Amino acid sequence: DAGxxxxxxxxxxxxxxxxxxxxxxxxNHRYMYWYRQDPGHGLRLIHYSYGVKDTDKxxxxxxYSVSRSKTEDFLLTLESATSSQTSVYFCAIMRESYExxxxxxxxxxxx
Amino acid sequence: GENVGLHLPTLSVQExxxxxxxxxxxxxxxDYFIWYxxxxxxxxxxxxxxxxxxxKRQGQRVTxxxxxTVKHLSLQIAATQPGDSAVYFCAENPGRRALTFGSGxxxxxxx
Numbered sequence: 001d002a003g004x005x006x007x008x009x010x011x012x013x014x015x016x017x018x019x020x021x022x023x024x025x026x027x028n029h030r031y032m033y034w035y036r037q038d039p040g041h042g043l044r045l046i047h048y049s050y051g052v053k054d055t056d057k058x059x060x061x062x063x064y065s066v067s068r069s070k071t072e073d074f075l076l077t078l079e080s081a082t083s084s085q086t087s088v089y090f091c092a093i094m095r096e097s098y099e100x101x102x103x104x105x106x107x108x109x110x111x
Numbered sequence: 112g113e114n115v116g117l118h119l120p121t122l123s124v125q126e127x128x129x130x131x132x133x134x135x136x137x138x139x140x141x142d143y144f145i146w147y148x149x150x151x152x153x154x155x156x157x158x159x160x161x162x163x164x165x166x167k168r169q170g171q172r173v174t175x176x177x178x179x180t181v182k183h184l185s186l187q188i189a190a191t192q193p194g195d196s197a198v199y200f201c202a203e204n205p206g207r208r209a210l211t212f213g214s215g216x217x218x219x220x221x222x
Contacts, residue, residue: 031208042200043155043212050208058209090154098143100202100210102154 002101003027006091012109019078021106023091031094032074034066036087049074081110119198121217130188132216134201139182141203146175146186149198196220
């Protein structure tokens with residue numbers, strides 16, 4: 001357990017609405033990640049952060065933005081949710097030894 | 112479960128038998144590999160890792176083997192138990208602090 005929490009754990013929203021998911025860590029790790037998990041695709045990286053205000057895109061970043069204003073929080077925003085963004089979203093941290101640890105996930109449904 | 116695909120390869124074993132889960136990775140530059148276990152409704156859980164300067168690493172009831180020549184990774188679970196039933200993912204790190212995940216294998220343990 002790496003002290004990672006995600007909120008909300010479940011959300012249903014309508015197409016076109018903005019959505020923000022929050023990841024919170026308690027261990028002050030520099031690297032944080034957002035992944036999505038879909039049937040047939042495994043875990044795919046959306047964005048990651050390597051420090052406060054330092055972020056980079058992953059392989060499926062279109063339609064998503066992130067922000068990291070303090071070490072412990074990493075926010076994922078869907079500016080205008082689409083049905084293709086229905087997924088389970090996982091946050092992760094990376095320790096200095098390269099091990100990544102995951103949060104419990106957020107199940108997002110876009111109707 | 113909500114987090115896994117409908118078409119995952121499945122390995123079915125009897126309780127007490129040994130299990131071997133295989134993974135082919137894609138990037139010959141990858142120097143670090145991790146195996147994760149994911150139970151229904153939960154985030155991926157770190158099991159064991161291995162660096163590219165090793166070909167074998169043992170943990171508690173688990174062994175990871177790495178064959179760099181053919182880019183193959185395997186996870187061996189000794190004396191498989193019902194609690195080992197889950198989806199198992201391998202992940203590789205091609206050197207940029209972000210993991211690339213395989214699509215997973217479902218392990219079913221028959222009592």
